[in-house]
Amino acid sequence: MTVHTPHHQDALTPYDAIIVGAGFSGLYLIYRLRQIGLRVRVLEAGSGLGGTWYWNRYPGARCDVESMEYSYSFSPELQQEWEWAERYAGQAEILRYLNHVADRFDLRRDIQFDTRVTAAHFDEQHNLWQIYTESGEQFHAPFCIMATGCLSTARVPDIEGLEQFQGPQYHTGNWPHEGVDFTGQRVAVIGTGSSAIQSIPVIAEQAAHLYVFQRTPNYSIPAHNHPLTREEQQAIKARYDEIRRTARESLFGVCFDPNDRPAATATPEDLQQAYEYRWQRGGLSFLTAFNDLLVNEQANETAAEFVRSKIRAIVHDPAVAEDLMPTTYPIGTKRICVDTNYYETFNRANVTLINLRKEPLEAITTHSIRTSKGDYPVNCIVFATGFDAMTGTLAKIDIRGRDGLDLKEQWNHGPRTYLGLMSAGFPNMFMITGPGSPSVLSNMVVSIEQHVDWVADCISYLRAHGQQTIEPTYAAQDAWVEHVNTVASYTLFPKAASWYMGANIPGKPRIFMPYAGGVNVYAQKCAEIAANGYTGFVLHASEAVALA
Ligand code: FAD
Ligand code: N01
Numbered sequence: 001m002t003v004h005t006p007h008h009q010d011a012l013t014p015y016d017a018i019i020v021g022a023g024f025s026g027l028y029l030i031y032r033l034r035q036i037g038l039r040v041r042v043l044e045a046g047s048g049l050g051g052t053w054y055w056n057r058y059p060g061a062r063c064d065v066e067s068m069e070y071s072y073s074f075s076p077e078l079q080q081e082w083e084w085a086e087r088y089a090g091q092a093e094i095l096r097y098l099n100h101v102a103d104r105f106d107l108r109r110d111i112q113f114d115t116r117v118t119a120a121h122f123d124e125q126h127n128l129w130q131i132y133t134e135s136g137e138q139f140h141a142p143f144c145i146m147a148t149g150c151l152s153t154a155r156v157p158d159i160e161g162l163e164q165f166q167g168p169q170y171h172t173g174n175w176p177h178e179g180v181d182f183t184g185q186r187v188a189v190i191g192t193g194s195s196a197i198q199s200i201p202v203i204a205e206q207a208a209h210l211y212v213f214q215r216t217p218n219y220s221i222p223a224h225n226h227p228l229t230r231e232e233q234q235a236i237k238a239r240y241d242e243i244r245r246t247a248r249e250s251l252f253g254v255c256f257d258p259n260d261r262p263a264a265t266a267t268p269e270d271l272q273q274a275y276e277y278r279w280q281r282g283g284l285s286f287l288t289a290f291n292d293l294l295v296n297e298q299a300n301e302t303a304a305e306f307v308r309s310k311i312r313a314i315v316h317d318p319a320v321a322e323d324l325m326p327t328t329y330p331i332g333t334k335r336i337c338v339d340t341n342y343y344e345t346f347n348r349a350n351v352t353l354i355n356l357r358k359e360p361l362e363a364i365t366t367h368s369i370r371t372s373k374g375d376y377p378v379n380c381i382v383f384a385t386g387f388d389a390m391t392g393t394l395a396k397i398d399i400r401g402r403d404g405l406d407l408k409e410q411w412n413h414g415p416r417t418y419l420g421l422m423s424a425g426f427p428n429m430f431m432i433t434g435p436g437s438p439s440v441l442s443n444m445v446v447s448i449e450q451h452v453d454w455v456a457d458c459i460s461y462l463r464a465h466g467q468q469t470i471e472p473t474y475a476a477q478d479a480w481v482e483h484v485n486t487v488a489s490y491t492l493f494p495k496a497a498s499w500y501m502g503a504n505i506p507g508k509p510r511i512f513m514p515y516a517g518g519v520n521v522y523a524q525k526c527a528e529i530a531a532n533g534y535t536g537f538v539l540h541a542s543e544a545v546a547l548a
Helices: 026-036 074-079 091-104 196-205 230-238 240-248 267-282 284-288 297-315 318-324 443-465 472-488 517-529
Strands: 017-020 038-043 118-122 128-133 138-141 143-146 169-171 186-190 209-214 218-220 337-339 351-355 362-363 366-373 374-377 382-383 398-402 429-431 469-472 537-542
Touching: 017 118, 017 128, 017 138, 026 038, 026 091, 026 443, 074 240, 118 443, 128 143, 186 196, 196 209, 196 337, 196 382, 209 366, 218 267, 218 382, 230 240, 240 472, 240 517, 267 284, 267 297, 297 429, 318 351, 429 443, 443 469, 443 517, 472 537
Parallel strands: 017 038, 017 143, 118 398, 143 429, 169 382, 186 209, 186 382, 209 351, 218 337
Antiparallel strands: 118 128, 128 138, 362 366, 366 374, 469 537
16 A cells, blocks of 8 residues: 655645545545545435445346345455345345445545536646536545446436326336335336346236336346355355455456357257256356357357247247347347346236337327327336436536546547546546446446556555656557457447447447456556556646645
């Protein structure tokens, strides 16, 4: 750990770093930056901490990376003492965990809730970030860290007549804290992504009738969720260090037990056996059944067809089964879903699937959803329509760098970052799991810890070497953006109209935003760059004019 060398601004600024967001990222930032002697302030729009797990309280919300891995690794005591109740923790349990972390490490005193940041401007004269909030408050600090999340701007699509609807409307990503009672209700769910696939089976158990409006079917693998026994937990805890290391050194940041053989050369029996084994085990590791599923279209099709065969076997009505089968994109190129009784739910008498490819959604009326075939009267609407992912939350903040450079404008044709950590022209502004880093393709807690550690080490380095600012060069950024694109072009990811590609937001540039090269390769690059004195970055020692 680097010792804190007093900074010339210390006496003049109450904070060394302003952090935006109090989810997994913001919380670990407080812990880690305090460790190196920084005075930090977290500004959080919500009235509580937890980020994703504060906002997404829809029925059935839970993680799809197993709880014992979807958790912090920075404290051996924490990971030994916390007891996860289920293989895949529900939203309430994860939120409880994050609150426990905040209390245990006394993080709460550095968080200011109900504070939405509207602008962040770099003041070149003083080398300070000026941060403005919705309520008119102003903060400044030498460092600004955007821990604003990849999936934190919920999006309701523009559907004609939406404002006329007389009943309640909900978005999964902004769910009422008091919950929603669907008893006796005719409910519409629009969307069939991960949020919908988790909530549909639970809502169906309560609603009088559930109408599921599906535009694109998704591939979903059963979670086989279950309570974790003491013995299961102990077995993992006994090897936790090794498990965490294996996760960090893997492609996705998870111990998936990947098979390093290709499907392309496997026999039909081998394929069937491998997929059946992974299906029975449940969860995201299905995609690591063979090593070529995300790069070879024919290989991918064998996995896709296996899932379709399962849908055929589970869903009683062959026409409904057919409608539920994804056929227009390779499996895994949209985030694969992990469910509990999703396909089975369509065997219920009170559930109707509406295939919007066959009968397009035309409008919302005062009491119904109208497709080309007619009106479906409903009492309430659940929008499970996703997020303006990866860039949407940053784009809502007026971020200005050197010479008044506007981040949104700089990213007009797609996000431009170096390592997904910084953007050229925006000194001392870091992003946690920014576009161009593995982020949403990984177990995000692993990626968050890696980013936060890198940022803390970087700030320590600057201080130890008497440097005031750091920013990437345009050349390094251009090369990284090209590398991110090249790696994506070797994969099947660009073949789907996914939110990874910005395809869910009209007018958003179609660029594959996360880095597909793997958590392991990426972390090694970041470490090498730091070890070589921050290759591709410019560090400035110039004394800024002190604030009057
Ligand atoms: P977030 O948790 O999104 O927190 C960002 C915070 O920033 C929010 O609280 C937000 O209010 C705040 N904020 C944003 N803008 C502003 C502003 N302008 N001013 C002030 N505050 C602001 N990932 C996995 O790896 N495994 C999973 O199983 C998994 N499950 C998920 C389930 C759901 C339903 C969703 C939506 C996402 C899931 N994810 C999962 C991704 C998840 O977002 C990350 O794992 C992780 O929680 C992100 O943490 P974060 O702190 O980076 O961002
Ligand atoms: O959002 P999505 P999500 N008319 O964008 C449909 C994480 N997460 O909230 O595919 C009709 O995936 C849209 O249809 P189409 C995870 O990373 C994890 O479900 O665009 N339909 C799609 O079906 C995930 O990927 C978990 O044709 C419209 C759906 O809405 C990410 O968050 C749980 C429409 C949106 O799906 C986002 O998931 C939840 C319109 N106008 C979330 N507009 C776990 O399991 C959109 N749709 C851990």
